[in-house]
Amino acid sequence: MHIVTAEEMRRLDRITIERLGIPAVALMENAGRAIAEEIIALCRRRGVGRAPLPARAARDGGAPHSAGAWAAGAAHEEAAAPGAGAAWNTAAGRALRGGNPSGGALAGAPKLHISGDAALMAEHAEDEHWLVLVGKGNNGGDGLVAARYLREAGIAVSLLYAVPPESLTGEAALQRDAAAAMGLPAAVHGGGSPGFAGYSGVLDALLGTGAAGAPRGAYAELIAAVNGSGKPVVSADIPSGLNADTGETHEPCIQASLTVCLAFLKRGLLQYPGSGAAGRIVVRSIGIPAGLAREEGLSAYWLTPAVLEGVLGVDVSRRRVPDGHKGTYGHVLVAAGSLRMSGAGLIAARASLRAGCGLATWAVPGKLLPLLVGAAPELMLADAGGQADGTWNAEAAEEVLNLAEKKDVLAVGPGIGRFQEDKEWLKRIWEGAECPLVVDADALNILAECDYRSWKSRREPVILTPHPGEMARLAGVSTMEIQRDRIGLALSYARERGVILVLKGAHTVIASPDGRIFVNTTGHPGMATGGAGDCLTGIIAGLLAQGLEGVQAAAFGVYLHGLAGEKAALLRDDPASVIASDIIEAL
Numbered sequence: 001m002h003i004v005t006a007e008e009m010r011r012l013d014r015i016t017i018e019r020l021g022i023p024a025v026a027l028m029e030n031a032g033r034a035i036a037e038e039i040i041a042l043c044r045r046r047g048v049g050r051a052p053l054p055a056r057a058a059r060d061g062g063a064p065h066s067a068g069a070w071a072a073g074a075a076h077e078e079a080a081a082p083g084a085g086a087a088w089n090t091a092a093g094r095a096l097r098g099g100n101p102s103g104g105a106l107a108g109a110p111k112l113h114i115s116g117d118a119a120l121m122a123e124h125a126e127d128e129h130w131l132v133l134v135g136k137g138n139n140g141g142d143g144l145v146a147a148r149y150l151r152e153a154g155i156a157v158s159l160l161y162a163v164p165p166e167s168l169t170g171e172a173a174l175q176r177d178a179a180a181a182m183g184l185p186a187a188v189h190g191g192g193s194p195g196f197a198g199y200s201g202v203l204d205a206l207l208g209t210g211a212a213g214a215p216r217g218a219y220a221e222l223i224a225a226v227n228g229s230g231k232p233v234v235s236a237d238i239p240s241g242l243n244a245d246t247g248e249t250h251e252p253c254i255q256a257s258l259t260v261c262l263a264f265l266k267r268g269l270l271q272y273p274g275s276g277a278a279g280r281i282v283v284r285s286i287g288i289p290a291g292l293a294r295e296e297g298l299s300a301y302w303l304t305p306a307v308l309e310g311v312l313g314v315d316v317s318r319r320r321v322p323d324g325h326k327g328t329y330g331h332v333l334v335a336a337g338s339l340r341m342s343g344a345g346l347i348a349a350r351a352s353l354r355a356g357c358g359l360a361t362w363a364v365p366g367k368l369l370p371l372l373v374g375a376a377p378e379l380m381l382a383d384a385g386g387q388a389d390g391t392w393n394a395e396a397a398e399e400v401l402n403l404a405e406k407k408d409v410l411a412v413g414p415g416i417g418r419f420q421e422d423k424e425w426l427k428r429i430w431e432g433a434e435c436p437l438v439v440d441a442d443a444l445n446i447l448a449e450c451d452y453r454s455w456k457s458r459r460e461p462v463i464l465t466p467h468p469g470e471m472a473r474l475a476g477v478s479t480m481e482i483q484r485d486r487i488g489l490a491l492s493y494a495r496e497r498g499v500i501l502v503l504k505g506a507h508t509v510i511a512s513p514d515g516r517i518f519v520n521t522t523g524h525p526g527m528a529t530g531g532a533g534d535c536l537t538g539i540i541a542g543l544l545a546q547g548l549e550g551v552q553a554a555a556f557g558v559y560l561h562g563l564a565g566e567k568a569a570l571l572r573d574d575p576a577s578v579i580a581s582d583i584i585e586a587l
């Protein structure tokens, strides 16, 4: 699934309207109807058992999946089916709503099957009353359309305009008039906090992709009031107050239970804190052809199995040829670990084996070798020279390069620490290794102190795997600046430096020098544990050894790593108990 910026969304809108001739008002009609369907499905879900839907504030940390941030399979793409057919679930429902009311009673007679618009049927509609907050732009227009459909479903709605309705223009003005003609009750925000007591939910149609800066005036007042109301909030397109491109949340920003995102997933919904403000996200089609994004050369994606296969050409089933042997699946060399951090190397090397490479060799300063014998019997150990105290030195680079000669990939960095002439060490490896190179941990910190663009260019790809702190050092900005717009920053760094960049952390971003972007949503905060990153390095190296291209290995590796973290969490009482070795064992 593509992810787009607000500007890209406007371009796709324009093309649909101008080139395909689909009127803007038709898109708005589809958008509003989709939002109404999702609200009805939500009402139906809470109708089952009549349990009140928890308000956003009372929920968890707010991941984009209602089943909990870490639930296994959370990142799998689901087809949006807003409760279709659910209205027919009970025999009473079938009989009352006219779906073949005679049932099997008239044996032998031909059955007449007629069904109504199930997506717009709300059971217990009489218990619902939704407040629709209407902004001045097209987002407000979407809300007005949704209000009409909700009314049609028997749900009471009240409109609250943020600005005088006369200030609406274009399609939004048409919807204002239609809502008035239908007799929907409406008021204009008059300052202060509106009362929410009588409402069962709030539709936030205040600001969408046309918003600029922090919500002002009435918008800000309404958002703050809704957040304090304890009512479930559904946001149209994006939560009002969210930067649709970066995921930054302005003060204030709607905290939604559900966001019905229209046409294409907006970048800001996939990046924290935006992901947290959105609640559950449903992307609904509104008549803009999905293929337009590719035709227009957009190349940012939410990373799913479909994207891995269809866009990146990865065989996610990881089929092996029947006559394959360990040579078929490649040999990884991991240059990692030192006296105080040998475990980092061990984790990376073991993870590469679990990722399916045929052979893995772990190179360490020679002093450590006798201590590591048997640490992982499947691994081969190699003496990389180094200092008498078990740390690395510049000369060890030559040994690593010798060892790398017959290997398919070289991973460097986990647990190496800093040492004298470490910049020289890394330069020699960078320029000399004739296989793909994965650079992690302290090797990234070393790199941050080098002008590596002046180094001899490499034929084989380089994959950098920084966490936000390491990325800040590489880019020469603060960690806060990195987190402010992770996608934008990863993209520009990868392009400028000609490297494949894996910017780790919640919703890891994979950026390639050719401008492709993939955002991963597998994984969970329990993976914020020492060694989890070393494990990822090993997985990516293991996939490269099996012949995957750089971007394929980086994206698939990140996806598998998160999935393994989810599986590992299911074996524990609490995801916080997951440690890096568990992730390896869950691969």
Ligand SMILES: NC(=O)C1=CN([C@@H]2O[C@H](COP(=O)(O)OP(=O)(O)OC[C@H]3O[C@@H](n4cnc5c(N)ncnc54)[C@H](OP(=O)(O)O)[C@@H]3O)[C@@H](O)[C@H]2O)[C@@H](O)CC1
Binding pocket: 013, 024, 027, 028, 031, 135, 136, 137, 138, 139, 140, 142, 206, 207, 208, 209, 210, 211, 212, 213, 214, 215, 216, 217, 219, 236, 237, 238, 262, 286
């Ligand atoms: N064909 C289409 O285009 C389709 C579009 N669709 C929908 O339209 C949405 C985009 O609509 P949009 O471009 O009209 O912008 P939107 O976010 O509704 O409001 C902007 C207005 O708010 C105001 N304003 C801005 N910033 C502000 C602030 N900080 N604080 C306070 N006010 C602020 C600003 O007014 P101004 O201040 O300029 O007078 C401006 O007029 C999109 O998210 C989707 O929902 C779908 O229906 C599909 C078809």
Ligand SMILES: Nc1ncnc2c1ncn2[C@@H]1O[C@H](COP(=O)(O)OP(=O)(O)O)[C@@H](O)[C@H]1O
Binding pocket: 441, 466, 467, 504, 505, 506, 507, 508, 522, 523, 524, 525, 526, 527, 528, 529, 530, 531, 532, 533, 534, 535, 536, 561
């Ligand atoms: N909240 C989170 N959600 C998903 N994945 C996470 C989260 N926090 C950390 N991770 C993942 O765990 C790994 C931690 O890596 P890193 O910080 O380099 O650890 P280390 O250096 O100890 O190996 C990364 O792959 C990161 O994406």
Ligand SMILES: [K+]
Binding pocket: 139, 204, 205, 206, 207, 208, 235, 236, 237, 238, 239, 240
């Ligand atoms: K909104």
